[in-house]
Amino acid sequence: MSGLTLVIPELFQVFIVVVLFILAISKWEKNCSWFPYLAAVGVVISILSLFNTGTLFYGTYKVDLLSQIFKATISIGFFLFSLLAVKNKSIEEEKKADYLLLLSLSALGLMLISSAVELITIYIALEIASYAFYAVVPLRSKSKEAAEAGIKYIMFSAVMTAISLYGLSFIYADAHTTFLSQFKSIAWNLNAHPMATVGLTLFIVGFLFKIALFPFHFWAPDAYQGMSNETAAYSATLPKLGSIIVLIRILEAVYPSTAVASVLAVFAALAMTVGNITALVQTDIKRVLGYSSVAHAGYMTVALLVQSKDSLANVVFYAVGYIFMNFLAFWVICKVSKNGENITFEDLKGLYRKAPALAFSITVAAMALTGLPPTCGFIGKFFLLTGAWGKGFDWLIVVAALNTAISAYYYLKLVRFSYTEEGKEEKDISVSLFDSSVALILSAIVFLIGIMPSPIYHLAIKATNMIK
Numbered sequence: 001m002s003g004l005t006l007v008i009p010e011l012f013q014v015f016i017v018v019v020l021f022i023l024a025i026s027k028w029e030k031n032c033s034w035f036p037y038l039a040a041v042g043v044v045i046s047i048l049s050l051f052n053t054g055t056l057f058y059g060t061y062k063v064d065l066l067s068q069i070f071k072a073t074i075s076i077g078f079f080l081f082s083l084l085a086v087k088n089k090s091i092e093e094e095k096k097a098d099y100l101l102l103l104s105l106s107a108l109g110l111m112l113i114s115s116a117v118e119l120i121t122i123y124i125a126l127e128i129a130s131y132a133f134y135a136v137v138p139l140r141s142k143s144k145e146a147a148e149a150g151i152k153y154i155m156f157s158a159v160m161t162a163i164s165l166y167g168l169s170f171i172y173a174d175a176h177t178t179f180l181s182q183f184k185s186i187a188w189n190l191n192a193h194p195m196a197t198v199g200l201t202l203f204i205v206g207f208l209f210k211i212a213l214f215p216f217h218f219w220a221p222d223a224y225q226g227m228s229n230e231t232a233a234y235s236a237t238l239p240k241l242g243s244i245i246v247l248i249r250i251l252e253a254v255y256p257s258t259a260v261a262s263v264l265a266v267f268a269a270l271a272m273t274v275g276n277i278t279a280l281v282q283t284d285i286k287r288v289l290g291y292s293s294v295a296h297a298g299y300m301t302v303a304l305l306v307q308s309k310d311s312l313a314n315v316v317f318y319a320v321g322y323i324f325m326n327f328l329a330f331w332v333i334c335k336v337s338k339n340g341e342n343i344t345f346e347d348l349k350g351l352y353r354k355a356p357a358l359a360f361s362i363t364v365a366a367m368a369l370t371g372l373p374p375t376c377g378f379i380g381k382f383f384l385l386t387g388a389w390g391k392g393f394d395w396l397i398v399v400a401a402l403n404t405a406i407s408a409y410y411y412l413k414l415v416r417f418s419y420t421e422e423g424k425e426e427k428d429i430s431v432s433l434f435d436s437s438v439a440l441i442l443s444a445i446v447f448l449i450g451i452m453p454s455p456i457y458h459l460a461i462k463a464t465n466m467i468k
Contacts (some may be wrong), residue, residue, distance in 0.1 A: 005146035006054045009071045016042065020101035021400045030097045032086050039075075039082040046075035059179060060118040065463040066316070070114040070245045071319050077238045080108045080327050081230070083438065090228035090340035091139055093403075099139055103234060105132035114123040115243040119168050119178035119203065121248055122460050126206075129242055133235070150373055156209065156219040164206030170199025183253040188446025200254060210243035212290075213297040221282075222457055229337055232286050234407035236293055240244070243411050244300065244319050252467050253306055261305055265396050268305070271298030272403040279410045283344045285333055289326070292369060295403060296322060300313055303384045307389045310463040314383040316460035321376035321449050325339045325368035328442040329414075332362040335435050340369055348417040354429045357436035359418040364443040366411040368450070371404050376449035385438030 004011065005411040016038055025028060050068045055061065081103070081276040091099045109129025134157065172178055174195035175186050188197050209216040222436030224232045277295030282288045303315045335358055336351065337343045368377030380405065385397045449456060 002052075002404055003025070004054055006052050006056060007254065008052075009042065009049050009068075009075065010108065010111050012042050012045050013104065013111055014041060014243075017101065017104045020097055020104055023096040024101050030094060032096050032100055035086055035100055036082040039054055039079040041070070041281075043075045043079050046072040053078075057121075058298055059181070060121040061112075062116050062117040063115055065459070065466055066245065066248070067115040069316065069320070069459060069463055071111050073109050073323055074114070074238055074241055075364065077234075077241070077327065078104075078321050080438075080442075081234045081238070081329070082329070084230040084233055084334050087108060088228055089338075090230070095139065099136060099434050102132045102136045103231075106130075106234075107220040108237060110238055113448065114245050114248075114326045117180045117249060119171065119180075120362040122208055123165065123168060126242070126246075129239065130161070130372075133239070133268050135237075136231055137223060139228070139231070145226040146228070147226075148216070149223045152219050152225045152226075152396035156216075160206045160209035160216065164203050167202025169450060170195045171203065172199075174199065180249055180253045183250075186254075188254050200250070204250065206246065207243040207246050208267070211300070212271075212294045213296040213301060214267050214274055214294060217271065217275070217297070217373070219388075220293055221278075221287045222250060224286040224290040225276040225284055225342060227338055228288075229286070229330065229334045229342070232289075233327060233334065237326050238329065240293070240297075241319060241323070244315060247304055248464075249317060249467070251345070252464070253288075261286070264301060265305055265393055265416060268298040268301035269399045271295060271301070272400055276403045276410075279407070284342050285348075286342055289329060291327075294408060296369075298403075299381060299384055299400055302388050302393065302396050302426070305396075306388045308387075308391070309467070310461065311387045311391070312467075313457070313460040313464040314380075314387045316399050316463060317453065317457050318384055320456055320460075321368070321380045321446075322468040323364055324442060324449065325375070325377055325446050328361055328439070329365035329369065329444060331439055331442060332358045332365065332434075334389040335431055335439070343416045349420050353428070354360075355366060355431045357434070358429075358431060361439035361443045362418050363415045365447055366414040368446050370408045371413040372408075374450045376453070377446075379450050380454045383453075 050067060050072060051065065052063050054063050056063070085100060085103070088099070092362045109125050109132065111127060112125035113122060116125050134150070134154050137153050138146045168178070174193050186196065187192060188200065190197050205216065212220040224236065227235060272295045275298065277293045279288050279291035284290065300315050300318060303311045333343060336347060348362070351362070364375065368375035371377045371381040385400055389397055
């Protein structure tokens, strides 16, 4: 295939960015109601490009099934986000084009990360995805919490980015290469390549921050709480995909030494435990989902520590399912919060009567995030934990199973409050047929992936087996 044919999804995302840029700087009427239709076209293009393969830019950019699965998932997530974003009441109408432009640019960076197989290219793609997002976090009208969230996110991100770049310099100084394809021929231990080994550890740390793994998780709950609900839906889902694919590519090329793997295992155990226990005492639902994302980062790290293609495929499958179940939860949050305010468990009271479709959907999301059958959350965790059993981290799987039981308490609070009668103050909720329909479609997808996981799972297996 020719170079341009290989990167059609990225080129279309560039087209979206250019259209929004022209709209943002022009004096035209900045009505963005058309935006989801454009994002939907991107989904179709990404799916049609699923089986493209090839290498570009002197081996730094690899188009394979793994990258295309993630690009398609990013496109689907971006489309779902666009449905929320065009109705974001926390963003002034005159700033809506700028808001969508920045997040479209961030999604472009995530697509570039999906195919990057060289450390400098990965770093540049990461910065494209991150810098665009920095400006979006504090965009929430009349909110001091948003400004605080923006400062915290930028400060933490800047430090982690610097650490990753510092580690990259160590790798190049000692290993004399930044290509992942050449990493397999290098002895990654402190005796043979001490600087490169330390450098790789530092480089990985930056991506552990992005997926909010303990102890790099402190930003997540505060940032989610301060962002607008729609922005939090984006932050909680798509950026994690970019980090996960980078970790998959790096750990497939260079399995960490026993010492590093043991440290990551401890981080994973603490992430699950701290995330779930801290979520138990939260009342703001976005903070709950923030700590939930910390725990889920721990679950995925369990499989990343196992050096096998099947285990990496389990992570790919779980990441795809996680996008749908998390978006489903945020969809309900955004629709219950009509004026863009944060909602608590109390705000869900009586939801079954005022918006039965949303009550059913938040129940499905809670079941999936807990890991109950027949949702994609159950089959995803089943693959993650059984695939890692007997591979040297059995104690970590026991910790994960115990934490799944702990998480059921706060996830099922979403169900309990949704099906509880109103308190003294009744909050009226009016939901359109379209919003209810999208919630039910997402619920059906969460069930469908759980009941029939084979199509996505076999794609994931094929993708990881093709990694060289």
